[in-house]
Amino acid sequence: MNTAARRTWLLATGLALACGRLQAQVEPRVVLAGRMGDRALLMIDGQPQMLGVGQAAAGVKLLRWQDEQALVELNGRSSLLRVGGSPAQLTPGTPMAAATREIVIAAGPGGHFVTGGAINGKVVQFMVDTGATRVALSQGDAQRLGLDLRNARQGMSQTANGAVPVQQLNLSRVRVGEVEINNVDAVVLPAAMPYVLLGNSFLSRFQMLRENDVMRLQLR
Numbered sequence: 001m002n003t004a005a006r007r008t009w010l011l012a013t014g015l016a017l018a019c020g021r022l023q024a025q026v027e028p029r030v031v032l033a034g035r036m037g038d039r040a041l042l043m044i045d046g047q048p049q050m051l052g053v054g055q056a057a058a059g060v061k062l063l064r065w066q067d068e069q070a071l072v073e074l075n076g077r078s079s080l081l082r083v084g085g086s087p088a089q090l091t092p093g094t095p096m097a098a099a100t101r102e103i104v105i106a107a108g109p110g111g112h113f114v115t116g117g118a119i120n121g122k123v124v125q126f127m128v129d130t131g132a133t134r135v136a137l138s139q140g141d142a143q144r145l146g147l148d149l150r151n152a153r154q155g156m157s158q159t160a161n162g163a164v165p166v167q168q169l170n171l172s173r174v175r176v177g178e179v180e181i182n183n184v185d186a187v188v189l190p191a192a193m194p195y196v197l198l199g200n201s202f203l204s205r206f207q208m209l210r211e212n213d214v215m216r217l218q219l220r
Contacts, residue, residue: 030060032070032081033177034106034115040070041106048104083116101219103177113215117176119145124196126176132199135186141196142188157187164190174202179219181205
């Protein structure tokens, strides 16, 4: 093989290998954003898809629910997803996509937007509350999360039951879906609460869009 032919062969081989790598990278990244009855709101490469059990979109099929986790399948491989959990990398070695800047939350019973997430790396359940000035959590949640309240500022907050004493502090990290925000103001309330309220100290960092029963939070 002469020099020119060898260069042509090497170039063709390199292009073939590059195409193979690109083909391997098209496997989607899948995130469970929410649940509505038996339907799952999946984010597939950043695009929302609402699937019932047995339905498929973009090559991803919802097989069944296991408690609050969704079992999905892609090209014969399956993965369990939970709301607010890490994205499923259904192809080993597939590079991570660029960090997402959008949160998608499906409306639950009563029209409330409830989603999983984390505070300082520990799992919590959030409910979006646009009327709350700050992220609000109960004393019980604060203790479970190991928050240090010794230096928390004392204050008063107006609730449906009147003014109550609160402790004001700053949360190092608040994550919802794949988006994490640092230094979020919060208050700790004395009463028990079913959810951590996702107030405007977090929501103000986003542009909020509502599409029927789906809320989109786009990082500013």
